[in-house]
Amino acid sequence: MSVSQTEFHAALLDAKAPVPKGLMDAYDQSAGRRFSVYRNNVAVSLTEAMHQAFPVITKLLGTQNMDGLSGIFLRQHPPTSPLMMFYGEVFPDFLANMPQLSHLAYLPDVARLELALRRSYHAADSQPAPADALAVSPEEIMRARLEFAPSMQVIRSDWPIHAIWRFNTEADAPKPSTGAEDVLITRPEYDPAPHLLPQGGADWIAYIQSGDTIGEAFEKAAADTLDFDLGPTLALLLQGGAITSVTIERLES
Numbered sequence: 001m002s003v004s005q006t007e008f009h010a011a012l013l014d015a016k017a018p019v020p021k022g023l024m025d026a027y028d029q030s031a032g033r034r035f036s037v038y039r040n041n042v043a044v045s046l047t048e049a050m051h052q053a054f055p056v057i058t059k060l061l062g063t064q065n066m067d068g069l070s071g072i073f074l075r076q077h078p079p080t081s082p083l084m085m086f087y088g089e090v091f092p093d094f095l096a097n098m099p100q101l102s103h104l105a106y107l108p109d110v111a112r113l114e115l116a117l118r119r120s121y122h123a124a125d126s127q128p129a130p131a132d133a134l135a136v137s138p139e140e141i142m143r144a145r146l147e148f149a150p151s152m153q154v155i156r157s158d159w160p161i162h163a164i165w166r167f168n169t170e171a172d173a174p175k176p177s178t179g180a181e182d183v184l185i186t187r188p189e190y191d192p193a194p195h196l197l198p199q200g201g202a203d204w205i206a207y208i209q210s211g212d213t214i215g216e217a218f219e220k221a222a223a224d225t226l227d228f229d230l231g232p233t234l235a236l237l238l239q240g241g242a243i244t245s246v247t248i249e250r251l252e253s
Contacts, residue, residue, distance in 0.1 A: 046074055046087065053088045054114050056168045057095075057107060069098075085122050088115065106159035113161050113183060113194065116153040120185045120192035123151035128241035134234075140248050142215030146208050147245035148237070151187035154202050156180075162196045184233075186240020193240065200225030201233035213249065 047070040051058050058066040073094055079087050092111040101107055126149040134141055155161065162183045163176035182202035184195045197205075200221040207217035214230075222228045237243050 043071065043074065046070065046079070049084050049087050050091070053118060054091065054111055056114055056165055057111050059168050060104075060107065060110070060164075085118065091115070106157075106161065106164060109155070109157040109159050109161045110164055112157075113155050113165055116155050116183075116185050117192045117194065120151045120153050120187050121190075123149070123187070126150060126244045129243045129246050133243070133246040134238070136248065142213065142218070143249040143251075144214045145211070145247045145249070146214065146237075146243050147247075148205075148209065149187065149242050149244050151185075151192065152237075152240070152242040153185035153192075154197070154205055155183045155185070156202050157182070162194060165194060184236055184240075184242075186236065186242045188239070188241050195236050195240070197236070198229060198232045200228030201236075204228070204230065204233055205237075 047067055050070040050073070051063075051066060054066075061069070073088075073091060077090055077094065081087070092108040092115060095101055095111055096108040128149070134144065136144075158180045160176045160179050160181045162181045163174070165183075166173040167176050182197040184197050184201065184205070185192050186195065187193070203224050204217045204221035207220050208214070212220070214234075218228070218230050221230075
């Protein structure tokens with residue numbers, strides 16, 4: 001009696017499922033015990049992968065609770081790739097759909113921040129634009145179009161996710177207060193780092209990504225956020241090596 005891949009896969013990812021009937025080892029003996037050991041090793045490895053991918057979520061919930069969530073997540077969302085860098089991609093949505101965690105409404109966005117850090121780490125390499133690429137007149141800066149590194153990420157949230165992340169990863173970090181926060185992730189020296197964006201910064205970056213010039217994006221961001229200051233956002237991008245190309249439009253004669 002042969003065992004189908006579907007049956008084997010389903011039993012492998014569910015500790016409560018019975019060992020597939022007819023499963024034999026290399027010695028043509030029942031592989032029940034060997035299969036149970038193998039199944040346990042797979043579950044332990046994937047649980048550990050979740051701890052490593054979402055350390056702040058693990059700290060917020062506690063190791064035991066994270067272990068339990070990882071088991072539920074494994075059964076609902078088994079790996080779709082042999083590469084562990086992709087495991088947990090839908091974990092933020094999984095958290096958002098857990099009624100038991102509805103009182104911790106900030107958890108999905110904290111998970112999205114951690115996921116963005118991982119994506120930044122594994123993103124393709126790129127070469128930052130020359131340091132003097134924007135050493136031009138203010139008029140020319142406003143006509144410039146920018147391209148960003150694949151490692152750059154922006155996460156927007158109604159919750160203080162940057163403060164929560166800092167409080168759980170940095171010694172002596174201040175306790176989070178209430179309020180929305182947008183986060184920019186850059187990867188200088190191949191080490192992803194999250195930065196709190198000033199109000200309007202995420203909007204400005206989004207306008208740039210849609211093809212606007214610096215000036216066009218500034219006008220739109222300033223219309224949304226009256227006191228928007230371009231300087232801090234542009235400085236974070238430059239310091240993080242997130243700008244890879246600067247193209248200055250020529251004025252028509």
